[in-house]
Amino acid sequence: MSTIWIRHADVVTLDASGTILRDADLLVVDGRIACIGNVPEDAPADEILDVRGGVVMPGxxxxxxxxxxxxxxxxxxxxxxxxxxxxxxxxxxxxxxxxxxxxxxxxxxxxxxxxxxxxxxxxxxxxxxxxxxxxxxxxxxxxxxxxxxxxxxxxxxxxxxxxxxxxxxxxxxxxxxxxxxxxxxxxxxxxxxxxxxxxxxxxxxxxxxxxxxxxxxxxxxxxxxxxxxxxxxxxxxxxxxxxxxxxxxxxxxxxxxxxxxxxxxxxxxxxxxxxxxxxxxxxxxxxxxxxxxxxxxxxxxxxxxxxxxxxxxxxxxxxxxxxxxxxxxxxxxxxxxxxxxxxxxxxMGFAESGALVEGAAADLIVLDFDRPHLRPRHDLIANLVHSAKGADVRHVMVNGRLLMRDRVLLTLDEERILYEAEQRALRMVNQNMSQVREYRA
Ligand SMILES: [Zn+2]
CATH class of the missing domain: 3.20.20.140 (Metal-dependent hydrolases)
Known part of the structure; x- marks a missing residue:
């Protein structure tokens, strides 16, 4: 059983009534959201993510x-x-x-x-x-x-x-x-x-x-x-x-x-x-x-x-x-x-994702709001829709597993992927450009 305790988050739940929680905790157990709001102080946790100043929302x-x-x-x-x-x-x-x-x-x-x-x-x-x-x-x-x-x-x-x-x-x-x-x-x-x-x-x-x-x-x-x-x-x-x-x-x-x-x-x-x-x-x-x-x-x-x-x-x-x-x-x-x-x-058939409610799959992201374009925080929804960028995302979790922590990718070899993808892209296009030239000639 693995548990991750997310602490001090502003949470945009996107639940049925649009609940937004400020400075709240969220407990993820075995890939699901076990508790949202006040997590008991004695809750066991394999990992604690203190995200003070961050906003948690569904991925x-x-x-x-x-x-x-x-x-x-x-x-x-x-x-x-x-x-x-x-x-x-x-x-x-x-x-x-x-x-x-x-x-x-x-x-x-x-x-x-x-x-x-x-x-x-x-x-x-x-x-x-x-x-x-x-x-x-x-x-x-x-x-x-x-x-x-x-x-x-x-x-x-x-x-x-x-x-x-x-x-x-x-x-x-x-x-x-x-x-x-x-x-x-x-x-x-x-x-x-x-x-x-x-x-x-x-x-x-x-x-x-x-x-x-x-x-x-x-x-x-x-x-x-x-x-x-x-x-x-x-x-x-x-x-x-x-x-x-x-x-x-x-x-x-x-x-x-x-x-x-x-x-x-x-x-x-x-x-x-x-x-x-x-x-x-x-x-x-x-x-x-x-x-x-x-x-x-x-x-x-x-x-x-x-x-x-x-x-x-x-x-x-x-x-x-x-x-x-x-x-x-x-x-x-x-x-x-x-x-x-x-x-x-x-x-896509993942109906248990898309809202942060107890029992839902822990498919969630944490955005870093300690950034000039995300202050002040009058309205978290407005900031997310009109001001946030992909690069503001700090942690990403799917089924309770972190895929990115503090902007570091944990499952993919990014350096190699950037290199290989660039080589492949150049080869694909060059090959075809020469075909196009031959055809025109
Ligand atoms: Zn298409």
Whole structure:
């Protein structure tokens, strides 16, 4: 039995009533929060963390990302979405190897832990290697091997059979820290019969689904022209929303789509920094929430964000919504912190995370508030949403195990990861740039 006693913390619990405790203690026993508030003086503790001046809150759950795309960070800049994808991202990824994926995901894991993320929902290729990173890092994750359904020879690394066997191989691994699901890329790239097959498999094997949905008006218009229905109606008709589903983006929805997503309890993951960076028109998060849809937040891949700092995503979500609505009252800070924590955790099947209450999983972070930009402390929520940065995170704990203590990573060899990831990124891009030159010549 291991116990950690966190002392003298200001605690943002994000519990049902939004309780905030000042100068409180918190006792973690065997990976769970055993006591919050006043811990008995004689409580046994293997380790005491005195965090005076610090703020404890639930760790972040990044609800949509492609972690190994750290290797493409800063390599596809100032381009419209089709050119960004076709001329840069697909080209770089055509040289992708399983080893690249490992080091790209490891780099992402360092970055995520350093900025307070405790769980991530990853959609990419060669996912066994991402699962290894999750296992080693101590993070939680829901992982899926992205498939397109355009012919086994064109899939990256594995077709549907491979993606399914990955899902079954790793489901519940790392003491339950790894969840797996099925990940068709999107209704705009995957043929309907392939989506129907995924739906059957998801039901038969009790697997969740994670995919991209309705990212642009053009995608919706094409869907109406091809199938006579919007992407949301098409997916609902195929049964893809009948289990636990995470639909990334959902930027173009009509009233019927909103009703379906709410009725089917689909989690929508929003990644606002991608939308702003790639200049993609968006609908209002507050309209989705008003329709009763659970909205979570993510970074998306670092090629389009370009970092994995959930505090940046939180702040930009709030600013974007207020600005577009011209309404400073829309999307208050407490709501947005819940989107980045408990809604993301629920979307990935970690429903016992995301709030600091007795009995919950001890997936929590401690931020150092002894910093100029975090004083004074009138309103801890306001400081977290509008002033805190990932670099303010001092300790990170998952299932009661410290992954970072005093800004030192305890589970990953960061120096080696920075070196290997840089080498891999350069190799991937150079190789492809020479291919592009040859092609043009
Ligand atoms: Zn994505």
């Amino acid at each position: 972040f759950f990044n609800a949509h990302c492609h972690a190994p795309m750290t290797l493409e960070r800063g390599w596809a800049e100032d381009l419209p979405f089709p050119r960004w994808l076709n001329e840069k991202i697909w080209v770089a990824e055509s040289a992708l190897t399983a080893e690249d994926v490992y080091w790209g995901a490891a780099l992402a894991a360092c970055e995520m832990i350093r900025s307070g993320t405790v769980g991530f929902n990853d959609h990419y290729f060669y996912m066994d290697r991402v699962a290894e990173v999750v296992e080693q890092s101590g993070l939680k994750a829901q992982l899926t091997w992205c498939v397109f359904g355009v012919g086994e020879d064109k899939e990256v690394g594995a077709g549907l059979d491979g993606a399914l066997s990955f899902a079954e191989r790793w489901q519940g691994a790392a003491d339950g820290r790894i969840h797996t699901c099925l990940g068709p890329h999107s209704p705009y790239l995957c043929p309907p019969d392939f989506l129907a097959r995924i739906s059957e498999l998801a039901h038969a094997r009790d697997l969740a689904v994670h995919l991209h949905v309705a990212e642009s008006r053009e995608q919706v218009e094409n869907s109406l022209a091809r199938h006579g229905k919007s992407p949301v109606v098409q997916l609902a008709d195929l049964g893809l929303f009948d289990g636990r589903t995470v639909a990334a983006h959902c930027l173009v929805l009509d009233e019927r789509d909103l009703e379906i997503l709410a009725e089917k309890r689909v989690f929508v993951a929003r990644t606002p920094i991608t939308y702003m960076k790639l200049a993609m028109p968006v609908n209002f998060v507050t309209d989705l929430r008003a329709a009763g849809i659970a909205v979570a937040l993510g970074t998306d891949g670092p090629a389009s964000n370009a970092d994995m700092d959930m505090l940046a995503v939180i702040r930009q979500s709030v600013l974007l919504e207020k600005y577009l609505r011209l309404d400073p009252e829309s999307l208050p800070g407490d709501t947005t912190l819940r989107m980045a924590t408990q809604h993301g955790a629920a979307a």
